[in-house]
Amino acid sequence: MDADALERLREAAMEAAGRAYAPYSKFYVGAALEFDDGSVFTGCNVENVSYGLTSCAERNALFRAISERGAGPKIVAVAVTNRNGAPCPPCGACRQVMSEFVTADAVVTFPGERGWETRTFAEIFPLSFSFEPQGGTE
Numbered sequence: 001m002d003a004d005a006l007e008r009l010r011e012a013a014m015e016a017a018g019r020a021y022a023p024y025s026k027f028y029v030g031a032a033l034e035f036d037d038g039s040v041f042t043g044c045n046v047e048n049v050s051y052g053l054t055s056c057a058e059r060n061a062l063f064r065a066i067s068e069r070g071a072g073p074k075i076v077a078v079a080v081t082n083r084n085g086a087p088c089p090p091c092g093a094c095r096q097v098m099s100e101f102v103t104a105d106a107v108v109t110f111p112g113e114r115g116w117e118t119r120t121f122a123e124i125f126p127l128s129f130s131f132e133p134q135g136g137t138e
């Protein structure tokens with residue numbers, strides 16, 4: 001993924017963060033996922049007064065993509081950002097969920113402690129949980 005493409009993905013994530021519904025935390029997150037068919041889907045965090053029902057920007061972007069055109073295309077790049085100027089690598093739950101849909105060399109870019117950081121997905125989420133469903137229960 002070249003530098004310009006990553007920058008465009010960060011811009012898409014920042015635009016999505018502008019739609020965040022975060023009246024409780026006031027932490028406004030946006031995510032943009034690029035897939036191996038060239039498509040880009042964005043999402044923002046959507047909070048709820050029952051706090052635990054909050055849904056993160058990354059998962060909203062992914063579920064939106066799958067809902068609109070199936071689970072075939074795989075993620076090649078993820079950008080996450082926020083409107084608070086804070087570091088924000090994807091949370092553990094989102095890493096687990098995205099891990100099921102990433103290519104082997106997918107990259108993740110996010111604001112770190114000292115500006116943008118870009119890592120491979122494998123670096124930020126080694127040893128992901130997985131198993132092969134065996135079929136029936138009998």
Ligand code: THU
Nearest residue numbers: 025027029045054056057090091
């Ligand atoms: N949040 C995300 O949208 N993505 C993450 O990876 C971490 C946290 C949201 C959830 C909540 O609305 C707010 O940030 C503060 O935790």
